[in-house]
Amino acid sequence: MNREVRVRFAPSPTGALHIGGVRTALYNYLFARKMGGKFLLRIEDTDQTRFVPGAEEYIKEALDWLGIAPDESPWNPGACGPYRQSERKPMYMQYALDLVEKGHAYYAFDTSEELDAMRERLTAARVVSPQYNSITRTQMKNSLTLPEDEVKARLASGEPYVIRIKIPRKEEVRLNDMIRGWVMVHSNTLDDKVLMKSDGMPTYHLANIVDDHLMGITHVIRGEEWLPSAPLHVLLYKYFGWEDTMPQFAHLPLLLKPDGNGKLSKRDADKHGFPVFPMDWTDPNTGDKVIGFREAGYLPDAFLNFLAFLGWNPGDHREIFNLDELVQAFSIERIGKSGTKFDINKAKWYNEQYLRSKSDEELAAYLIADLEKEGLTVSLDKAAQIAAIMKERATFPADLWREGRFMLVAPTQFDEAVSSKKWNQEAVTVLTTYKSKLEVSQEALTAESAKALLEQAASDNEIKFGKVMQAVRLAVTGVGAGPDLMAVFVIIGKDELIKRIAFALDTLHVQS
């Protein structure tokens, strides 16, 4: 049987989409495209208590930003809708009841207090892992222990209940994970997980099996945190009689903290000052703010490239891949098994690579946008010129302006450390000469003519050109470092250049 590949990304709308989730979405997308299949988005909102307004929109916007929009989603439904589990609510009960009928599930009436009491009792009795299972269920209030009449009466009276899976006492459950190979667990370590909650909603375990089946999902690519419950899912496929079309599983390694141990979290972002979310987000309930890669200045292609390499590699030494190239090169077999520590330096490096590969005009658009925020305007042409000489030294688009502002705004003060060391009589002499040469020159200012004139000014005074360059730079830009000076001169223009030199000559004083 050769089914069309269909994969899904199934986040819960409980807040900002974590970077690990974004990577899961990306791998799903890459796999779908590579296999010529479909990538779907399903919103797993079965926990009504954790609903956060705006979270869904955040997910959509993040995927759109990265260019990995799903083929089917709540906003772009295909034939398998709805794509929100809350909207699929009426579908689940029949499947749960089917399991009850087959003897693979049962009703349970225990209150949360009774559940707590059971766990306390077991803990006190030094039972290693207190759980609702084949042994303990015999002492709880459920349709396995209660007389049939009573069960019916309780159901009829509207008493709250859940439906639990009846895990077999002794059975080896095995699955062949695409990343990890055969994983085996004994059913006696599994517990009778709740399938239907008392509010009439399914739990993740039921909903994801039913939906994946109904949606024709062929491969489940998800985080490693799901591995322990995968055997439960395998059992469910078996009990539903869907073994033939059970998806293949691929459990992705986790994204870990950059320094210590454990899963990457928002705390790490706060601690190290880098984002772990794709975009800015303010939680409407708690007011918590997180910063995003997008707002921090990461380019979507760079971010995607970085993300793809967190746990996957193409097997050769190439590092730069755009989305299409990632699709071509991607394979699940080349995903690593071990957890990946998060290194923001690599992300920055990727961003630099992509920034430099952009055209001057593209970069100019960023620059112009930044300038507008400060009420400044500049021609596209000039912005492109600035971008051209700044991009080699920028990590983020914002660096273009932050480090290049002197090209549009004359310095009003001068870097003290540089002036104390480099501002000397020789510099003053050369600059004075240079200024007058510029004033009388009829030539248009080019990088070549600007340099020729400066060299003349230096040699006229029998001073080595290189010796005063730092001072010249200081005079014109206010700082001691920056892009090629002659290019800067051309951008600011002759008049402005003369003005700046005059101002520096007036303002700075030679220290003895």
Place this chain on the structure above:
RNA sequence: GGUCCGUUCGUCUAGGGGUUAGGACGUAUCCCUUUCACGGAUAAAACACGGGUUCGAUUCCCGUACGGACUACCA
């Protein structure tokens, strides 16, 4: 605690029974140069440990250690 998963330079990783264990980020040095960058070159830097199997193990097997995930009417 239990179950499951994992372990190659600081980090991301390639590799795989016999290799000078390769690349990238980062770090250091040098070159280029009007500074700072970019770029180029070089360097330091790794197979967790212990047993097997084998002529030979970093690679295969088993333990140990360490790390992680899971252990809810959350996903």
